[in-house]
Amino acid sequence: MVDPLVIAGRTFTSRIIVGTGKYPSHAVMKAAHEASGTEMVTVAVRRVDLTAKGAGALLEWIDTSHIFILPNTAGCYTADDAVRTARLGREAGLSNWVKLEVIGDQETLFPDTEALVAATRTLVKDGFVVLPYTNDDPIVARKLEDAGAAAVMPLGAPIGSGLGIQNANNLQIIKERAGVPVIVDAGVGTASDAAVAMELGADGVLMNSAIAGASDPPLMAAAMKAAVFAGRLAFLAGRIERKRYATASSPTSGLVTTARRSG
Amino acid sequence: MVDPLVIAGRTFTSRIIVGTGKYPSHAVMKAAHEASGTEMVTVAVRRVDLTAKGAGALLEWIDTSHIFILPNTAGCYTADDAVRTARLGREAGLSNWVKLEVIGDQETLFPDTEALVAATRTLVKDGFVVLPYTNDDPIVARKLEDAGAAAVMPLGAPIGSGLGIQNANNLQIIKERAGVPVIVDAGVGTASDAAVAMELGADGVLMNSAIAGASDPPLMAAAMKAAVFAGRLAFLAGRIERKRYATASSPTSGLVTTARRSG
Amino acid sequence: MVDPLVIAGRTFTSRIIVGTGKYPSHAVMKAAHEASGTEMVTVAVRRVDLTAKGAGALLEWIDTSHIFILPNTAGCYTADDAVRTARLGREAGLSNWVKLEVIGDQETLFPDTEALVAATRTLVKDGFVVLPYTNDDPIVARKLEDAGAAAVMPLGAPIGSGLGIQNANNLQIIKERAGVPVIVDAGVGTASDAAVAMELGADGVLMNSAIAGASDPPLMAAAMKAAVFAGRLAFLAGRIERKRYATASSPTSGLVTTARRSG
Amino acid sequence: MVDPLVIAGRTFTSRIIVGTGKYPSHAVMKAAHEASGTEMVTVAVRRVDLTAKGAGALLEWIDTSHIFILPNTAGCYTADDAVRTARLGREAGLSNWVKLEVIGDQETLFPDTEALVAATRTLVKDGFVVLPYTNDDPIVARKLEDAGAAAVMPLGAPIGSGLGIQNANNLQIIKERAGVPVIVDAGVGTASDAAVAMELGADGVLMNSAIAGASDPPLMAAAMKAAVFAGRLAFLAGRIERKRYATASSPTSGLVTTARRSG
Amino acid sequence: MHVMLNGEPTELPGPMTIAALLERLGIDGRMVAVEYNLTIIKRARYAETTIEPDAEIEIVAFVGGG
Amino acid sequence: MHVMLNGEPTELPGPMTIAALLERLGIDGRMVAVEYNLTIIKRARYAETTIEPDAEIEIVAFVGGG
Amino acid sequence: MHVMLNGEPTELPGPMTIAALLERLGIDGRMVAVEYNLTIIKRARYAETTIEPDAEIEIVAFVGGG
């Protein structure tokens, strides 16, 4: 079944976007990326450490022949900082795509949605393909889309929390009304969380800590690949309705015994 | 990674057991079985319809070269009925395995656990490999194991309800103390439900309605295959801990901007 | 509103049954009992400590003028032990009522339901009013009622766990089909858990640890009294239906402004 | 126990705020208000119906001797509309308090948080006591407090949905960091929802549909009064910790029988 | 005399004060708020505020809401 | 000759073996199980087991189930 | 005289009634139940029930429980 994810005209076969932070080693990260089947990874933009050598080493561990690099603006607390960082990322990289973060608070790492919408507007005007990390508020999602975001990326739970999808109804409402892809970004803790996100109708899932922080990152990456796929197929396959009482799976007649009804 | 499911000395590569009831057609069933990758399917034992031809037609739609047939005792409300049906199933089939059901009530299709334990004892003495469908009570699970059950198959929710795992703690307790495989049987509605069951530590999942009743059974079967695999890998990979607040995925230093902390 | 709880012909104004174990002191227990408004408390039957004085001291801290004593058979692992303990309790006390416990396992303290049904039969024949502590299996609840239980007392979660109602659907099914009062026994952790139990239709709630183990037992007892009352009234009042989208509470016309619709 | 709710220097004994919309009749509303024990009710500001008589009739059904009137700005979709409506409400009423709503969308009735913060700033400068209805985003809550809001009123779920608390973690985070009272506004469906909100630490709950839409509004109002009280006491009393396994409530020694351990 | 009253085109017999308008409409002035050409008029000034032709007048009151 | 066949009163022309009955019914003996007066008959013995009058015979097979 | 009292080997000066034993132990008979060789003794019969050598006696009361 051909079921690609298309963002701003770019086609992805994989619906999982993975981070590059907090892995035990670059080698483990590379193995995890391969196991996840991801075609897009996020990276942060930081000052080169002039005391050490090996600037740019990270990219040597990413197979850019089939993995697209998505710079983020993590750590930015104002629209101006985010715009400045996005532009540096564009210069350092090879594309005009950005995972836009404008953080409101260091304890929750929730977005400052007002500044986020403003920065989205500025960067879209500047020719960027903007993928904003946002909260799960349907109104903000609508504003981001109106501002020209190429996708909206609502959180499932706080970054790195592993709590899973906290507000399924909001995410579903966002998806039901969105004209651009909806990527659930942040909060996934284990495979079923990713499956749930996809079953709600999400077009993809972005995660970092759930894989990088697992006891066995490549194995968890494989789990996430399968979970995102499973959730997507289940969404497309049309699940059965929920009932409070039972319905037999086997015929209720033709029994040798004198049973009343079949289970 | 080699991670087989072993029940009573028989090795299965797949951890999903699928039913054969309620499909739109035998052809759809066959396609769903293939998509699920299952190596064991359940069947019911019923009187041959003498008014129609084609007795045994069902088996012609199951590739018994790599799918093992597991007769059930669905529809039996007493230990005697279940034992009698199990023996007929053994004669009609090729093995001494049985999915043992002793139903207590036609509205809930919950097991009559007292009769279930008694029937397990009888059939084990008679040389059967008994896989009992039970409730999620850890005490009953222990009794079934003591009675010689080859696996215990607690329900996640009522048969055909699609409600998903109703009592994760009980299932986890059953698994933590079990000396035989634990198969979650009944209640799965969609892919994430199966993943959750596996993440709890279950050794496998048995389902019928969730696949047969889906809008597209083969597609849902593929979803379930991926979900069971995903849940298993996630269980083995060791998930991150849950935290109420956020933890940054990107470095919190080296920012060009004057940010306080990084997201 | 007169809305009494009637068990075996005895009328209670209060729908909360409280334990007498694990309090910091008898004085705190007495204060908690008063704050809870309970009219029935459970007690255990144990050997008199011959090395100490003060046998029977417990009862001096219970106002038996309006609190009914319900002896339990806690700690019994067989039907015989439970029956023997029940009879000693009857002799030590003033009534033929018993909270019947036949424990299956010391880790879970789940009931051995087969032995529980047997002990219920024996004690009912012996003239007892039997209130059995059971699991949340609707089939077992039915058997207990058939055996003559005056009420069924399914657990919400393991004794002392404070996990709250783990399987709301099972409890609701039990209530929908029960001909005797249903008391949710064990698992309550905080006030909302008790309210949830009552909203499911339970006739009462029995708890010990949630009150005795709270930082301020009398205050938690008052909370539980209010919560059980609240849940009962909400059950009777008929809650609104759940909707995924919003419905305005204020008029959507007559606005001075040019608004589209009102919230 | 004296445990008042203090907002902007005004003391309330009751922690439940009730609406005045959608009741079957003014008489039922009045009965519900009395049963709820509320000391503050919300009202909407609308054009007088010149074709009918009885302007102001609503107030004749509210005992303003002990119920404080809180005008809302429901139906306003811009900061300007909300400010204009707030000022009309102040003139029509007797106080400078306002429940500030700036709605973003008629399907979800979620707030437009950017406009909400702006309107809060304007009205606070204009001398209003502003109680803004907001989403459950901790960053927005912080901004509202910084803008001078006298309390923050995050939603539990969409207005009128009756879904209950959708994101307990967010509400708890908001409360843990708030310097002003936190009132959970919207989403409550039944009594336990209100208890849960208070157990999370909320200072109060505001509801309309859950009471007005119940089969018996005054009875549900009484349930809500008890539930808010119960949740508050439970929060103060300090609940027991959650454990996955059981802990006995009765002594595990001194048994007449040969039991292993006590339940 | 033509005015916009609560959004509706309305004819008044001639210039009159807000107090007079309310009395004419049978509205108790203590229960409503009046906006005259987008400016709120204090109750104390109802009697001295004369309505000009083509004025926009809003008369609002409290109704049930959440 | 009268027998109960899968719960239905049935007339057979006369005494016959289970193998003959199955053939008469057009049923492939390898796909079913046969119970004769509450006793399961092994396939190997179909040809040598003669059905007596008033016998209770059950012929079962696998059907779809969960 | 040797008896088992609440599971403990115990020496009594000699034959005595249950009533006497309770008095000796300082136990209020109205607050306990007594089992004598696995049979429950009614309070009314404490005074007339004499304890034999090697008897097994259980004296129980209510304690806090859930």
Place this chain on the structure above:
Amino acid sequence: MHVMLNGEPTELPGPMTIAALLERLGIDGRMVAVEYNLTIIKRARYAETTIEPDAEIEIVAFVGGG
């Protein structure tokens, strides 16, 4: 010559181009972005952009992030 380099006060031997600075620092210019007094300098212009005294220079690259 004094400059601010990645936020640190730094002494350079004298005026030099950005290309020279990167070479001096052993940094591969293709893997970084350079901001000179808050203006991003295209790679193509590294060789022709001369660093003035007291310039503020930022050299950034990609690092692991989420």
